[in-house]
Amino acid sequence: MTETTPLLQLDNIVKNYGAIEALRGISFDIARGEVLALLGDNGAGKSTLVKIISGGLEATSGRIVFDGIERNFTSPAEAKAAGIETVYQDLSLCTNVDVVANFFMGREIVKRFLGVPILQEREMQTVVEKAMANAGTRIPSMRTNVEHLSGGQRQAIELNRFVHWGGKLVLLDEPFAALGVEQTRRGLDMIKRIAAQGIGVVIITHIMAQAFQVADRMVVIRQGKVAGNVERAKTSPDEVVRMITGESL
Amino acid sequence: MSARQRAIIEFMLDNLVWLLLIVVLAAFSIGIPSYFQIGIFTNIIEDSTYVGVMAIGLAIVIIAGNMDLSVESVAGLTAMVTGILFCNGGIGLGYTMAPVEWLAIPVSLLLAIAVGGIIGFSNGLLVVKLRMNAFIVTLASYIWVRGLVLALSGGRSAQGMVPELRIIGIPIDPILLPPSALIAIVSFIGFSFLMRRTPFGRHITMIGGNPIATFRAGIKTDRLILVSFILAGAVAGIAGWLLAIRTSGATANLGVGMLFKAFAAVVIGGVSLKGGIGQLPGVYAGVLLLSAIQTAINLMGLPAHYTQLILGALVLAAMLIDTLKLQIRQRLA
Numbered sequence: 001m002t003e004t005t006p007l008l009q010l011d012n013i014v015k016n017y018g019a020i021e022a023l024r025g026i027s028f029d030i031a032r033g034e035v036l037a038l039l040g041d042n043g044a045g046k047s048t049l050v051k052i053i054s055g056g057l058e059a060t061s062g063r064i065v066f067d068g069i070e071r072n073f074t075s076p077a078e079a080k081a082a083g084i085e086t087v088y089q090d091l092s093l094c095t096n097v098d099v100v101a102n103f104f105m106g107r108e109i110v111k112r113f114l115g116v117p118i119l120q121e122r123e124m125q126t127v128v129e130k131a132m133a134n135a136g137t138r139i140p141s142m143r144t145n146v147e148h149l150s151g152g153q154r155q156a157i158e159l160n161r162f163v164h165w166g167g168k169l170v171l172l173d174e175p176f177a178a179l180g181v182e183q184t185r186r187g188l189d190m191i192k193r194i195a196a197q198g199i200g201v202v203i204i205t206h207i208m209a210q211a212f213q214v215a216d217r218m219v220v221i222r223q224g225k226v227a228g229n230v231e232r233a234k235t236s237p238d239e240v241v242r243m244i245t246g247e248s249l
Numbered sequence: 250m251s252a253r254q255r256a257i258i259e260f261m262l263d264n265l266v267w268l269l270l271i272v273v274l275a276a277f278s279i280g281i282p283s284y285f286q287i288g289i290f291t292n293i294i295e296d297s298t299y300v301g302v303m304a305i306g307l308a309i310v311i312i313a314g315n316m317d318l319s320v321e322s323v324a325g326l327t328a329m330v331t332g333i334l335f336c337n338g339g340i341g342l343g344y345t346m347a348p349v350e351w352l353a354i355p356v357s358l359l360l361a362i363a364v365g366g367i368i369g370f371s372n373g374l375l376v377v378k379l380r381m382n383a384f385i386v387t388l389a390s391y392i393w394v395r396g397l398v399l400a401l402s403g404g405r406s407a408q409g410m411v412p413e414l415r416i417i418g419i420p421i422d423p424i425l426l427p428p429s430a431l432i433a434i435v436s437f438i439g440f441s442f443l444m445r446r447t448p449f450g451r452h453i454t455m456i457g458g459n460p461i462a463t464f465r466a467g468i469k470t471d472r473l474i475l476v477s478f479i480l481a482g483a484v485a486g487i488a489g490w491l492l493a494i495r496t497s498g499a500t501a502n503l504g505v506g507m508l509f510k511a512f513a514a515v516v517i518g519g520v521s522l523k524g525g526i527g528q529l530p531g532v533y534a535g536v537l538l539l540s541a542i543q544t545a546i547n548l549m550g551l552p553a554h555y556t557q558l559i560l561g562a563l564v565l566a567a568m569l570i571d572t573l574k575l576q577i578r579q580r581l582a
Contacts, residue, residue, distance in 0.1 A: 077467065092465055096458030096525035101451060105466040108448045118446050141252070148579065 005068055007032045007200040008053070008084075008169055013062035015048055022048045024224040025062070030169065035191060035201045037215035039208075041244055044221045046204055050171050053202075054086040055079030067168060083168035087158050087175070095147035099139060102146055103128045103161050131164045132156070135193060152183030159194055169200040176210060188214045208237045220244055255581055262574050266518055266534040273538060277545045284548055291425040293540045298433040299324075299495070299504075301536040303488040304511040304518075305440050306369075306481030308532045311515060312444070313477040314457035314524030315376060315383040319390035320485035321508035323368050325398045325499075327361035327489030332407035332499030334360075335414050339498065341407035350413045357414060361490035362483045368394060369482020373475035391508070399501050408498035418494040429491045434533075436484070441529040453477055457524030513560050514539055517567040539563070 006029035015023040023045050030036050040046045051057040053064070055073030064071050066082060073079040076086070093102050100121070109124050110117035128142050137156040139149065146154060155175065162170050172191075176184040191214050195201050205211055211218060212232060220228035220243040228235075228243035261268065278285035303320050310317040335357055337343040346352035368390060375386045417428045444450030455463045456470050464470045488507075493499045518535030520527025539560065546555050 076465070080467075091459075092462045094455040094458035094462050094525070097451070097455055101455065105455060105463065106452070106468045108451060110448060117448055119448060119451060145578075148581070 006030060006065075007034075007067065009063075009065040010049075010053075011063040011065070013049070013052060013064070014060045015045075015052060015057065016060045021224055023052075023059070026221070026224070026226055028219050028226055028229050030200045030202065032168075032200060033195050033198045034217065035195045035203065035215045037211035037218045038202055038204045038221065039206075039211060039218055039240060039244055040221035040227075044244075045224045046221050047173075049221065050086065050173065050202070050204060053079070053169075054084055054171055056086075083166055084171070085162055085167055085169075086171040086173060087155070087162065088173060092158055093146050093154055096145060098145050099132075099142045099149075099157060100124050100128050102157055103131070103164070105161075107165065127164075131160050135160045135163070135190065137190070150183060151179050152186055155179070155187055156190060159190060163194055163197060163199060167199065169202070170194070171202045171204070173204045174206070175203060176205070176207070184210070208240065211240075212237060222246055258577070258581065262577060263519075263528070264531070265570065265574065266531045266538065270534050270538045270541065273541055277541065281545055281548055284545065287425065289544060289548075291420070291430075293537060293544055294426060294434075295420075295430045296540045296543070297533070297536040298430050299488050299492050300507055300510045300514060300539070301433045301533060302436055302491060303485050303507060304514045304532050304536055305436055305529060306484035307511050308515045308518070308520050308527060308529060309440070309444070309453065310383075310477050310481045311520055311522060312457050312524060312527050313453045313474055314460060315474060315477065316387060316522075317369075317372065317478065317481045318384065318387040318508060319368060319372060319394055320481060320488070320511065321504055321506075322391050322394035322398070323365045323482055323485040324489030324492060324507065325502075325504040326368070326394050326401075327364050327486040328493035328496075328499040328503050329398045329402055329407070329489075329501070330364055331357050331361055331414075331490050331493040332410070333401065335411050336407035336409050336498050337411065338409035339407045340402055340405050341409060341498070343409075343411065345411060345413070350411075353411060353413045354417065358487070358490055361486040363486070365486020365489070366479050366483040369479040369485075370475070372482065373478030376478065377471045377475050395505075402499070402501045404501050406498060406500040410494060410497040414494055415497060417491070418497075429494060432487070432491065436487070437529055437533045440484075444529055449473070449476075454525055457526070459525075510536075510539060510560070513564050513567075516564050519567075519571070521571065535567075 008030040011027050013023055013026040014021070026049060038046055038049070048057065052059050055076040055078050058072070058074060066084065071082060073082070079085070094105065104124050109120045111120055125142050132139060135156065137160060139153055146157065159170065176187055179187060188210065191201055191203070203211065203215060215232055217231050218228065218235065218240055219226060220240060222244065227246065228240065303324055307317055307320050333340055334342055334344050335353060346356060372387050372390055375381045376383045420427045444453065452463065452468050452473055455468070456473060460470055489504065492504055496503065514535035515532055516522070517538060518527065518532035520532060542559055543556055
C-alpha cells in the first residue's frame with residue numbers, strides 16, 4: 001500500500017429498499033488528507049451512503065476498499081475499529097464528566113494495584129493536553145466538565161479524540177449546524193489541520209459557502225447517482241448548485 | 250478569576266453538604282444543651298450505619314441513570330434470613346458454627362450479600378435484557394421481597410441473636426463505636442474509591458450521563474448496569490445483616506421507612522436523580538446530617554413526627570441548592 005492508493009474506494013455501490021433504489025451505483029475515491037464535501041438535495045441518498053461507509057447499513061451490492069483492503073462492515077463498531085467514524089453532534093460525548101474522561105472513554109490508562117485497576121489521572125491529563133495543544137485547540141482546563149464548554153470546543157474534543165486513537169476517515173454530518181460564525185471558522189480551520197495530518201474528511205453539508213471554504217473536492221449525489229465529482233478549483237458554486245438540482249447548463 | 254480561586258469554589262461546591270453538616274452540628278452544639286458530647290457524636294455515627302450502607306448501593310444505581318426502590322425490602326429479607334438462622338428465640342433456629350463459633354460472622358455476612366445480590370441480579374436482568382423500566386421493576390421487588398419476608402416469618406419475629414454475631418453491634422471501648430459503624434465507614438471509603446479512581450466508577454458515571462455515547466465508545470453498558478444492580482442488592486443485604494444484629498433479631502416489618510431516608514440522604518448528598526452526577530462521600534454526609542437533625546429533635550424533646558417534616562423540607566432544600574450550584578458552575582465556565 002502506497003501513499004497514492006486512495007484511502008477509500010467506493011465501487012458501484014447499490015442499495016435497494018425492496019423495489020426502491022436508494023443508491024444506483026455510486027463510485028468515487030477519497031485520498032489521504034483530502035477533504036471531500038458530499039452534497040445533494042434531501043433524499044438524494046447522502047445519508048444512506050454515509051451509513052454504508054460507516055457500517056450502519058450494508059450495501060446491496062458493490063465494493064468498498066478501505067486502506068487497500070476490501071471491507072464489508074456489518075456494524076459501526078467494525079468500521080470504527082478499522083478507523084472510520086461518524087461524528088454526530090453531541091452523541092459521542094458525556095457532558096457530565098471532564099475533558100480527560102471523555103477523551104479516554106473506554107480506553108483509560110490504568111495501573112493495577114493488588115489486581116484493582118486504578119485510573120492514572122495525571123498521565124491521562126498530560127496526553128490530552130498534548131493532543132489538544134498539537135491540534136491548536138484551547139480549552140481552559142482539561143478538568144472542566146464538558147457541559148460547560150461551547151459547541152466548538154466539544155467538536156474539537158471529538159475530532160482530536162478521533163485523530164488520537166488512530167482514526168483515518170471521519171464523516172461529519174452537518175458539523176456546523178449549531179455553531180456560530182467564529183466557531184464555524186475555527187471548526188473549518190481544524191478540519192484543514194486534521195486533513196493535513198493525512199486523515200480523510202467527508203463533510204455532509206447544505207451550505208455551499210462552507211463546502212467551498214474547506215473542501216478539496218465536491219461530490220454531488222442526485223437520485224442515487226454521482227451527478228458530479230469536481231475539484232474545488234475547477235468549479236463554482238453555481239455549477240455545483242446546478243448539479244444538485246439537475247438543471248441543464 | 251484565577252485558576253486557584255476557581256478550584257477553591259469548585260471544591261466548596263462539591264463539598265457543600267459537608268459544610269452544611271459542620272454548620273448544623275455547630276449550631277446544635279451551641280443552641281442545644283447537652284448536644285456537644287462525644288457520646289452524642291458517636292451516636293450520630295452509629296445511627297447512620299444502616300441507612301448509610303443502604304444509600305451506597307442506591308446512589309450507585311442512581312448515578313448510573315437508574316433507580317432501585319427494592320433496597321429497603323432486600324435489607325428486610327437479609328435481616329430476616331440472618332435472624333431466622335442465628336437467633337435462639339421466636340422463629341429463630343439458633344444455628345451455631347461450633348466448634349469455630351466466630352465463623353458465624355463471615356457465613357451470615359456472605360449469605361446476606363448473596364441473597365441481596367441475587368435479588369439485585371434479577372432486577373438488573375429485567376432492566377437490561379427486557380428493557381423494562383427500572384422504577385417499575387424495583388417497585389415490584391419492593392413489594393414482593395417484603396411479601397417474601399412475611400411468608401418466611403409467618404408474620405412472627407426472631408429474637409436473641411447468638412452472642413458471636415452480637416459483638417458486631419457492641420461499642421468497642423476506646424472509640425465508643427461498634428464494629429458495625431466501622432463497617433459502614435469502611436464501605437463508604439471503599440466504594441468512594443471504586444467510583445472515583447477505577448474505570449468501573451468512571452464508566453458508571455459516564456453511562457448515567459450519556460448511555461449512547463458510552464455504548465458507542467465500546468463500553469459494555471448493559472453489563473455495567475447489571476453489576477450496579479447486583480452491587481445495590483448486595484450492599485442492601487449488608488445493611489439488613491447489620492440491622493438484624495443491632496436489633497438482635499428481625500421482625501417482619503424491620504426496616505420499613507428506610508428507603509425514604511436513604512433517598513433523602515442520596516439527594517441531600519448531591520446525587521442527581523437524572524443520573525451521572527454525585528459522589529459517595531457527599532451521600533455519607535447526607536446520612537450524617539439526617540442523623541444529626543434526628544438527634545437534635547430527640548434531645549429537644551420534640552414529637553418524633555417533626556423529623557418527617559424536616560426531612561421533607563431538607564429534600565426540597567437540597568434540590569434548590571442543586572439548581573443554585575448549577576448556575577454558579579455555569580458562570581464559572
